[in-house]
Amino acid sequence: MRKFVLTLILAAACTGAVAAPERTPFDAQAVITQQQQIRADIEAKRGAYGKLDIATRQEVRERQDQLLKLLDGRSYEQLSGEEQDQARLNMAWIEYAGKQDDDRLVCERIRTTGSNRVERVCKTVAQRRAEKEANKNNADQMLQGRSASPCGPEGCR
Incomplete structure (x- = not known):
């Protein structure tokens, strides 16, 4: 009985996948x-x-x-x-x-930190470039605010 039900489900899924898409005028x-x-x-x-x-x-x-x-x-x-x-x-x-190249959509599969789940993320080339630039600017700002001394900004104690 179980095989019969699975066969029906599989047949229904395949029929839906094979059906031709409707043409929108x-x-x-x-x-x-x-x-x-x-x-x-x-x-x-x-x-x-x-x-x-x-x-x-x-x-x-x-x-x-x-x-x-x-x-x-x-x-x-x-x-x-x-x-x-x-x-x-x-x-x-x-x-x-x-x-143009900036309009092109690029998709990548990203694994969420602490999880085995993979998520598909799609962005345009322009969005990816802007995100990369923003990340670089944030990193530069953080590095500029950091002290070169290992003791910290208030000095060694």
Whole structure:
């Protein structure tokens, strides 16, 4: 009986894990407007997209052309499942290309002091840099307030 119950639980868990994620619709007109703004940033060499190297800029333009061709005069509902996936792929690629290193998320596993429990902590590169700088400043302040004498600030007794 116990094996049967465990098998049912395992089957239910696997079925939930295999189920395809729901596709959330997007506003095609808003995507077109966003892509036009990104194209303007590339051409004017401003913002995150203006700082891209030449090859990446060209790839962004090509993916934008593919995306705009897919969405030309059509809404999300009018796209086939394959076209929706292709549109999402292009949008994600373009968005990732514009992300700067400071926006990148870095996760690490940290073991809590006095425990065997491991916790996953995710922070952006900018957050990690700021935290490291704050820790360094705190350590410097503590060292400056410390006396060089082994007797302490009031002297030896």
